Amino acid sequence: MPGRGPPRQRGRVIEATELTKRYGRTTAVDRLSFTVRPGVVTGFLGPNGAGKTSTLRMVLGLNQPSGGTVTVDGQPFGDRPRGLRHVGSLLDAHDVHGGCTARAHLRALAAGNGLPLRRVAEVLAEVGMADAAGRRIGGFSLGMKQRLGIAAALLGDPPVLLFDEPLNGLDPEGVRWLRNLFRQLADEGRTVLVSSHLMGEMQQTADELIVIGRGRLIAAESLREFAARGTQLRVSVRTPDAEILSGLLEGAGATVRLELDGAYTVTGLPADRIGELAFAHGVRLHELSPHAASLEESFMELTTQSVEYAAGAAR
Amino acid sequence: MTPELDEAPARLQARVPVARFRHLLAAEWIKLWSLRSTYWVLGVGALTVIGINVNSAVSNADRLAHQTPWSPDRPDFPDRSEFSFDPLTTAFVDPAWQMFMIITAAVGAIAVFGEYSSGLIRTTFAAVPDRQAVIAAKMTVVSAVMAALGMLVSGTSFAVTQMLLRDHGGLSLGDPGALRAVAAAALLAPLCALVGTAVGAVVRHAAGSVVTIVALLLLVPVLFQGERFRWVKEIGNAMPLSAWERLVTNPERAHDLGKYPLTVTEAWIVYGAWAGVAVTVAALVVRRRDV
Numbered sequence: 001m002p003g004r005g006p007p008r009q010r011g012r013v014i015e016a017t018e019l020t021k022r023y024g025r026t027t028a029v030d031r032l033s034f035t036v037r038p039g040v041v042t043g044f045l046g047p048n049g050a051g052k053t054s055t056l057r058m059v060l061g062l063n064q065p066s067g068g069t070v071t072v073d074g075q076p077f078g079d080r081p082r083g084l085r086h087v088g089s090l091l092d093a094h095d096v097h098g099g100c101t102a103r104a105h106l107r108a109l110a111a112g113n114g115l116p117l118r119r120v121a122e123v124l125a126e127v128g129m130a131d132a133a134g135r136r137i138g139g140f141s142l143g144m145k146q147r148l149g150i151a152a153a154l155l156g157d158p159p160v161l162l163f164d165e166p167l168n169g170l171d172p173e174g175v176r177w178l179r180n181l182f183r184q185l186a187d188e189g190r191t192v193l194v195s196s197h198l199m200g201e202m203q204q205t206a207d208e209l210i211v212i213g214r215g216r217l218i219a220a221e222s223l224r225e226f227a228a229r230g231t232q233l234r235v236s237v238r239t240p241d242a243e244i245l246s247g248l249l250e251g252a253g254a255t256v257r258l259e260l261d262g263a264y265t266v267t268g269l270p271a272d273r274i275g276e277l278a279f280a281h282g283v284r285l286h287e288l289s290p291h292a293a294s295l296e297e298s299f300m301e302l303t304t305q306s307v308e309y310a311a312g313a314a315r
Numbered sequence: 316m317t318p319e320l321d322e323a324p325a326r327l328q329a330r331v332p333v334a335r336f337r338h339l340l341a342a343e344w345i346k347l348w349s350l351r352s353t354y355w356v357l358g359v360g361a362l363t364v365i366g367i368n369v370n371s372a373v374s375n376a377d378r379l380a381h382q383t384p385w386s387p388d389r390p391d392f393p394d395r396s397e398f399s400f401d402p403l404t405t406a407f408v409d410p411a412w413q414m415f416m417i418i419t420a421a422v423g424a425i426a427v428f429g430e431y432s433s434g435l436i437r438t439t440f441a442a443v444p445d446r447q448a449v450i451a452a453k454m455t456v457v458s459a460v461m462a463a464l465g466m467l468v469s470g471t472s473f474a475v476t477q478m479l480l481r482d483h484g485g486l487s488l489g490d491p492g493a494l495r496a497v498a499a500a501a502l503l504a505p506l507c508a509l510v511g512t513a514v515g516a517v518v519r520h521a522a523g524s525v526v527t528i529v530a531l532l533l534l535v536p537v538l539f540q541g542e543r544f545r546w547v548k549e550i551g552n553a554m555p556l557s558a559w560e561r562l563v564t565n566p567e568r569a570h571d572l573g574k575y576p577l578t579v580t581e582a583w584i585v586y587g588a589w590a591g592v593a594v595t596v597a598a599l600v601v602r603r604r605d606v
Binding site for chain 2: 057060061062063064077078079080081082083084085086087089091092094095096097098099100101104105107108109111112113114115152
């Protein structure tokens, strides 16, 4: 019976179209379009300052877009009178009042959305914070605040969940727990969007990836497709006849870079072609070893051009 | 239409609750009373104001008890009411109530800037995207609590001081102007709380909010005085403090209200206008600003 049941009847799509956010002369998000689908965990990746948080704030109606639109389930989230039954979110674990107890914080959120107050105890238990319910948030560690924020996100049992860097401050056990939770939420048919600036985190968490840099979309594809980009081979070569070999390889269309340890990194030619070229021209090879780029490397490669705050970058 | 095939996550079986304003009132009520600072500010504020007023009554009762009463043998001591003791003033000692204005306005402001400075406002607005409803609920709860506090402080001040002065013309609520004074003083609390809430919503920072509150509520009415320029005085008249001073004035002793006096009706209008403007300003500024 469409239009009557609770929103959990189906996971809801997040859709950004030409989404743009400018702060003064800085463009934080630049004509960003993407779709986040239910049933999978979508990783929202980008280096620091790429515009992830600005984007998530616009999804939640906290910031107004300078241009473009973003909708959740076909409607700007900010137009809804109440939010928790539609989207659960954890943007910043510090967005709480330190003088409040964990229980009071959640009770106020539940009450405002007309949710039964028993949900407070339920979500506190779910995130392993039942014992800390009566403590003031001001004394919590970052990890505990993250758990409290996740409890708040789960309060309304929403079909869409947004998490901004949720793994920060969690211990390894907490990280594993949270990964399982994301998986479980997605398996229940919910839409789960998790941001991170670390590819390694997403590698074990996400099914789909949205990669942005400097506010622009770099890639929106499955983790498998993204990983396939990394199959571009780098070949490590050591040779006493470097000059001759460099000329030969570059002549064949490859790129050659001298590494600090004296080895050469060749991209654009497979190892067997390099070996044949060397053999044909009598070049001595001391090492010829292919490396598949890791996911982290291909992420770095994709985003390097777009890194906002590169260490030591001259301006 | 295709049938619903998606697997349904099922933890909370209830349907989406209807958005009701009373839910937001409950949320703001919980937030207000979950902070220890609320109890401190309200408790200390109330006791201080009542204490100052009671001290004034006790001192005056003491003084009057040892004063030679008027007699026809003392022509230098005329029997004119403007020179005789006005018991109503002891319940409404100016500095005490000015302090009360700042305390109540601060509670209103804290309710807003506390959320902004902690970041809680983002959590709040993500949970309730209808921002105007949030601020309306906040203002309702804060002003209701302040109205109760105002009635308590005003009523207690009046009752205790007039009881202490029972031998020196202490008033009862039935005397002219007494009920009006008690009501005006009681309503000063929610009025200032609303102004504070609006200031908090506009300024959004602790120090800035408090400075603005003190300037608006205490400095402006003192600065815009004098009778040389009517417009200057009229600005001063339009401030809550001036309106309160007019409303708590004993009508029996209202002899010299100056060249450009505020009438009682105008004073009530000042109260209403400030409350209305505060609500409007707060509702407008929260509407679309990034948080």
